[in-house]
Amino acid sequence: HYVRTRGGNVKYRALRLDTGNFAWGSEGRAKRTRIIDVVYNASNNELVRTKTLVKNAIVVIDATPFR
Incomplete structure (x- = not known):
């Protein structure tokens, strides 16, 4: 999915x-x-319930690669 941005560029x-x-x-x-x-989002609890990933969200990750 893409979004048109300023100047006609695409994100x-x-x-x-x-x-x-x-x-x-x-x-x-x-x-x-x-x-x-x-597990936590400072802006809205609805984003935690729907498991929406946004900037500064606290997530649980698989620690296996760091061992």
Whole structure:
């Protein structure tokens, strides 16, 4: 799915996500891993209930790649 932006450019919207790139700052590592659940969102509890991924949402990830 795409969205037209300013200047006629196009952004692609993710309709379904199951993985993401997550960084562990103190260890200096970043890995692509599976997203398990959305547990908290400061803006709206409805986004937690519907498991909507937005910027600054707190998620549970699969820790296997970081071991």
